[in-house]
Amino acid sequence: MRPAQALIDLEALRHNYRLARRLGGGKALAVIKADAYGHGAVACARALEAEADGFGVACIEEALELRRAGITKPVLLLEGFFDAAELPLIVEHGLWTAVASQWQVDALAAFRTEAVLTVWLKLDSGMHRLGLSVEEFRAAHARLSALPQVGPMVLMSHFARADELDSARTQEQVDTFARAIDGLAGETSLCNSPALLGWPQVRSDWVRPGLMLYGADPLYPQPSPHAAQLRPVMTLQSRVIAVREIGVGEPLGYGARFVAEKPTRVGVVAMGYADGYPQFAPNGTPVLIDGVPGRLIGRVSMDMLTVDLNDHPQAGLGSVVQLWGNAPTLSELAPRCNTSAYRLPCSLKRAEKVYL
Ligand SMILES: *Cc1c(COP(=O)(O)O)cnc(C)c1O
Secondary structure: OOOOEEEEOHHHHHHHHHHHHHHHOOEEEEEOHHHHHOOOHHHHHHHHOOOOOEEEEOOHHHHHHHHHOOOOOOEEEOOOOOOHHHHHHHHHOOOEEEEOOHHHHHHHHHOOOOOOEEEEEEEOOOOOOOOEOHHHHHHHHHHHHOOOOEEEEEEEEOOOOOOOOOOOHHHHHHHHHHHHHOOOOOEEEOOOHHHHHHOOOOOOOEEOOOHHHHOOOOOOOOOOOOHHHOOOOEEEEEEEEEEEEEOOOOEEOHHHOEEOOOOEEEEEEOOOHHHOOOOOOOOOOEEEEOOEEEEEOOOOOOOOEEEEOOOOOOOOOOOEEEEEOOOOOHHHHHHHOOOOOOHHHHOOOOOEEEEO
16 A cells, blocks of 8 residues: 555644734634645544634535534534525534624524524634625624624734744734724634744634644744643654666656766655645655654655655665654744645645554
8 A cells, every 4th residue: 555644643733823822812613624724634533522712614505514523512614604505504513603794794694494594704804815894893783782693792803924924914903903892792713823823912802713723833943931731642654665776977766856976776666646745846845754853865756755864774665654743843844835724735635544
């Protein structure tokens, strides 16, 4: 069997959830959209269900996958519904919905049901992606509060630059939020992972951790005392399936991106960009070879990549090569490959997921 595997440590996931909840000081919605950032939404929801206050997903398809798997905890549609036709399903499955655009307010007002919906009303406090302006927000709050089909609302907003600890923007967004909710009834929800880890002065009733649940540090390389407590959840690994010796001046792999300057022992590893490993990882990208730091050489191909075994005399056929996990971490690897710690696990494909 092909040895490419993503080992997923569900105890580490629970540890990170508890840390997020403790830092937030209130309730925590575990964000498991995009198949839990590639970690498997159903498995992650099951692992967290006993203690999570709720789950956040991107769309009703993701929510229904959780319900079909027997998850009964609250599930919030972070972008709300895409079409008023989803509203009966939202009621049927007891989902929570964000309301982030004026047309969604209108659709909700026109929707007839015996049920009482939980609505997270979203303010655009400065990101300018989704959310209502301050005036629209206050008007929508008044209008929705008067509707029998709308229950207590959670007042939410989302930060654009919380990962930049020296940016004034996050505090400006907090101030805009405070102005918008002044005098309005409802719990509040502000913090994503970077805000939880980097902005302890920002507080709300609900936090919405995503990336940090999976053990990646969104503030890297800025120092962050809490991020040091995160435990990586996914370890991507495979094995050496062939060993080659190449002479001085000989090229390796597609495009001869690596040319040997000395006799080089090369390990061929069953892992490629079709598994989600970044195609443009440069020569020298760190890997672990049987637990010892080593480096990638040559261009990553669809199903294979190559590593330098010169400093690993003990390594050979069958050696375990770790591509990310406790080392290199997603946060260390991402900037070297011109990508982000968010995107790396989201790209996971084909490699077998093994839950620990
Ligand atoms: C994805 C998402 C989050 C989680 O963000 P992280 O940076 O991964 O913690 C929180 N809130 C909303 C609205 C989101 O869409």
